[in-house]
Amino acid sequence: MDKSGNMIDKMLTQNGLVYKIPNKVAAKQGPAFLQKQRSGSVAYTQGVAAEQQACHWLEQDGWTVLLRRARTHRGEIDIVASKAAVLCFVEVKKRRSIEEALVSLQPAQQRRLFRAAECLLQKHPYWQYEEMRFDLFVFDNAGKMERLEDILRQM
Template sequence: MIGADPKPARRRRGSIASARGLDAEAIAATWLEGQGWAVLARRARTPAGEIDLVAEQGGLLAFIEVKARPSFRDAAFALGARQRVRLLAAAEIWLARHPGHGTAGMRFDVILVAADGSVERIADAFRLGD
């Protein structure tokens, strides 16, 4: 339609993407718990941004970005430089609010959730300065 407002379609796509993201985060959290990790936070909001999952195992703290894409290949390339900077800043704020976690260290992981629900984890996916 000529002159039609594209906003409703954009909102609908955004709602679908948000629901898909929530589903992927739930799959990732369940997978982590099955691997012996304690999920400390889901969608942890900070002034710097949101952290999808925060999990700890044996004192090792992981800040986790969850990516849902049709394939692992698509998901693996979905974390850009701006998101890494945002995640680093958010993690710093989260740590300041929750002292005592990460006594054995910390890292940033990416969990990829494919369309079929299968999970792949990229442990220590990036570091400060990457």
């Protein structure tokens, strides 16, 4: 709804004809929905910034960033990097505290990471590596960062 309490309409143009479509979702959801949408946008922006910081750190440490936000039909890998004969799949977590970030990598997401990595390895058979690992970068709201190397092992 807009400030006057009227339902907001969207316009759809198709083949030169204009149709009004009531935005029933926004009208039903109200202020709580909009607040959650805004906070989600802030979290997304902070997550992208944390990924950028992780890339910067990796590059400063001699790593080559091969891919960022690599999407597959089985999941997404935040960063893929290589250094010497090591291929590293990196997950980045940004939370209020380091502790929250550390526990946020749940088993279901770990499985998605493995599956996404398998897809990326099939898609990029030319990647040269002798060792492959998964690292985790965690950030808190104060800007503190911790890196955990080789955090996942396939069972």
